[in-house]
Amino acid sequence: MPISDWFKAREGRRYTVASADKSADLPDGVWLKCPSCKHTLYQGALENTLQVCPHCTHHFDMSAPDRVLSLADEGTFEETEAGLSSLDPLRFSAKKSYAQSLASAKEKTGLAEAVVTGRALLGGHPVVLGAMDFRFIGASMGSAVGEKIARAFALAQAEDRALILAVASGGARMQEGMLSLMQMAKTSAAAERLSRAGVPYISILTNPTYGGVTASFPVLADVILAEPGALIGFTGPRVIEQTIRQSLPKGFQTAEFLVQHGMIDEVVARGDLRESIARVLDYLCLGDVPDAALGAACPILTEGGDE
Amino acid sequence: MPISDWFKAREGRRYTVASADKSADLPDGVWLKCPSCKHTLYQGALENTLQVCPHCTHHFDMSAPDRVLSLADEGTFEETEAGLSSLDPLRFSAKKSYAQSLASAKEKTGLAEAVVTGRALLGGHPVVLGAMDFRFIGASMGSAVGEKIARAFALAQAEDRALILAVASGGARMQEGMLSLMQMAKTSAAAERLSRAGVPYISILTNPTYGGVTASFPVLADVILAEPGALIGFTGPRVIEQTIRQSLPKGFQTAEFLVQHGMIDEVVARGDLRESIARVLDYLCLGDVPDAALGAACPILTEGGDE
Amino acid sequence: MSRFVMEFERPLAELEEKLVDLKALDLAAELHLGEEIAELEAEVEQLRVTVYQALSPWERVQVARHPERPKTQDYVAALCSEVFELHGDRLYGDDEAIFAGLATIAGRRCMVIGHRKGKNTKENIRRNFGSPHPEGLRKARRAMLMAEKFGLPLVTFVDTQGAHPGLEAEERGQGWAIAENLATLAALRVPVVAVGIGEGGSGGALAIGFGDRLIMLENAYYSVISPEACASILYKDSSRAPETSACLQMTADDLVRLGIADEIVPEPLGGAHRDAAAVFARVESAIASALDTLCGQELGGLVEKRFVRLSSIGVFTEGE
Amino acid sequence: MSRFVMEFERPLAELEEKLVDLKALDLAAELHLGEEIAELEAEVEQLRVTVYQALSPWERVQVARHPERPKTQDYVAALCSEVFELHGDRLYGDDEAIFAGLATIAGRRCMVIGHRKGKNTKENIRRNFGSPHPEGLRKARRAMLMAEKFGLPLVTFVDTQGAHPGLEAEERGQGWAIAENLATLAALRVPVVAVGIGEGGSGGALAIGFGDRLIMLENAYYSVISPEACASILYKDSSRAPETSACLQMTADDLVRLGIADEIVPEPLGGAHRDAAAVFARVESAIASALDTLCGQELGGLVEKRFVRLSSIGVFTEGE
Ligand SMILES: [Zn+2]
């Protein structure tokens, strides 16, 4: 099913975090075990709970299409750059060729690349909205992901829409070598431009966010949110333990650890993300919502002619 | 002797750090013991060594007039705001009245206030040059010091001269209460304006620099230098030990400690200060020295019309 | 009713206690002491006025430090809606001694920053009694710059003994952090309203404590040095703080007289903790009217006015 | 002559040793082996060319890591005059893994930044083998902003295995520090010339490693991941690094082909450490000519060109 159809099929669904007692009457189907509370869960039922375990609120990975639909106001998401996808410029071939990896990722996810972007409304605010999909080669950032992200920044700037990016990634896509590393500079350059234009940018760090992606556009946002328990860092714990032989504290690199260390603004449960982002946008996008709750009370600051 | 005469009397003197063997033929006069190496020194001889112990290079306190003359190119220092001095707005009277303290400080130092400012050349660069004098009520910053500092910033900006400030201070001048605290904001505001105007500003932190002065204009410089062994901090060690009952490491709050902790650019011996500052100015004041050593090789960057 | 008794309240507290005892006795033993009770009540009322009216500077300091005095988080809870707290300096840590967040006050979207003391020992340990480390001040600075970027007026609540005096704070540049904030606040291109709600301790207070308007609560103080430290220096005897607190001219009245504060919000007899709701209402209306005045102004002019005013603070002579 | 022998040099080193022995024997025993010596010398010469010409990517990596390879401080000593080193990030610390300073190169006043590896174990411990912590990257950023403020062209020397992978680096925001530098470098309003002199390890290299020109030494590499780590991931066997170093296309040639680097500075046969003086001269002239081209340009256009070029890096399809 092409992704556009998928979006159509999903439109109109409501996403709410189910209360715990709903788990009693799960229909038959694919079952999985929650890695946190060990409860057995029906996978289909997770679709009604934003992929959150109804027993312990463990946040399972969320696909990019699910993510953008969970954040956009109903029926407002319009995808952009849907066809943009990776090539294999280095003809990278190790155990498995990059071309094969790409083909199977496309097949598995129905996506052209590891990030989905588009226009939407969020809490009534016009936004550019993007989400990364970890199932697609670990949502690693190669040329195509970098390009789609950079275009999302450019679109947000051109249309003066706030940019909202839900991030997950294993890091740079090594199969594209230096072209992949340079996407860090390219997306950071785009972020810097948006910032200088004064357009709001909020990132949501989800599990896992690592490597070159952590070290570029996601952490340059005005407000950085993260999902509970999400693991976020530059170097992964295994590499640290092997390279430096440091033992790592409990909770290392969790979203909560990063709040404590001053790196992100708030940990927000998946079910509360849309509301939190909308609230922040109410402050950062003053005036772009015609029926803003505060109406005329928004401060209208006049810029002087001395600039 | 009025300070203008003092300057005249001092002009033409050369300052060099004497080599150790000069100490042998010290004339009679006032003797003091070096607190660092315990050698007995003739005070008059220290005038020829920039108040640096010839045995161990211990840096004694330096008066503001000595300081500006040691830094300015010979014969170029012209004092500004020489008459500006403190009043006693709170009629502050404790054990000793503020009025008394002021009177005795003036008598002792021959200065009108704890800071001397003026125009000068330094390594051929036109600068505004200022120095604080610890003998004057601990070079604490009251209204007059704050005003003179703020005017030095304004003068540097108006005449596009680099600003060089040699700082020493016990902190805010509590005898002026909140008027004194507000000088921190006032001088920091002036520093911010100078910075936005792109005029270079170098501070030299000397022993001791503490309290509200550390927490305002001196640390906002583009390049921060400090003299060897100078003690610099916000809260003094005794207060920390009494309040928090923390034991403090050896070398705490020395200039060297602060370099290690990333707060200052370099520790420079008194005898090398003029040369170091001139070198930095060669970079930060490109173009203002007609016969710059590098002549036409200085990069001439053209600003675009898009600003 | 307050449980914590300040030194100067003690005679009143004793009389109040006596009145309670008398009433209890009357009730228990049916002694019909109505007249005595009424007399004592009048006495209490008179003493209350005597004790609380025209507080000395040192008494105000005690009121400003009263453990039940409303704190930044109380003002945020009472005055602000749709709050979104911001955490961290993006450099080192998240200092709980400083609150920063997006908040709506009197119908206006604002950025709010405040010193955050705890309500009990546990909270106070976490929040370091409201004394910020450099990372707290740098979080505040990040919030200031965000306010500027998105055109949000800045409202600050000042209530700290001072910036934290400690080894780690020095290592991480306490002086540097304060100075950066002063420079940033001085030039910030949005309206800035500072409210002194309790203690205004030196550089740690000033680092978020000035702007286009400084509103002081009646019993809040703001000082270059704590009266105890001043007494320690001058007399080697910190118990002489009552004297130095007068010398330092650190009350709201003094600040208005010196041209540093603009406005005083009156407190109920006995202090803000005696009727917090009334204080919240007055503070809200003071902030609202300050914002009404400031938000209409052209930004370049606003910042220039702030700079000129700041530059004019100080009393000195030009000499001959 | 170099004392450290790289793996692929071993046959040559053995032959060279044999030659030395032969000469010594000849001298000691007066065996008149002139002919044999000449023969062996020719053999050595031929093998030298065979060994060093057309190095494989993995061999280049070894050359790039050679302990005697000239390092940032060697370039600074050789190319720069009137150096004034800047220390510290003004936030947390001074990271010796990063050099930053005012320096004059080829008659131009510049800001110079570089990764600073040590020359021996003691230096390497202090400098953390040239792997920066966040405070090092933040010192670099401060230097970048100072360069911009005062119109000084920026020259960077890239030579690091990568940003430090450790607990404290993560706690202080390694990713954040790198990203801030990338954003700052991308928009910096002065000419930026980066020189890859040795190792170009991933984000820690990139954080000071791009600009208007990227000059690569012939045997310097620049890679998204170390070949060993790549082999570890792909084959669970880091000894297959020779294979992955070819796959990753990380040599100077590859970078020019991919449009990422602009220019290659040739090295003497065997690597830069064989004739450092020659390399210094070539690097100086490459930097000088890059600055000559860049310093005359209008700054807005320069930055726009940098942005457009950066934005165009990548190979992808737009789809249907
Ligand atoms: Zn669960």
Ligand SMILES: [Zn+2]
């Ligand atoms: Zn000595």
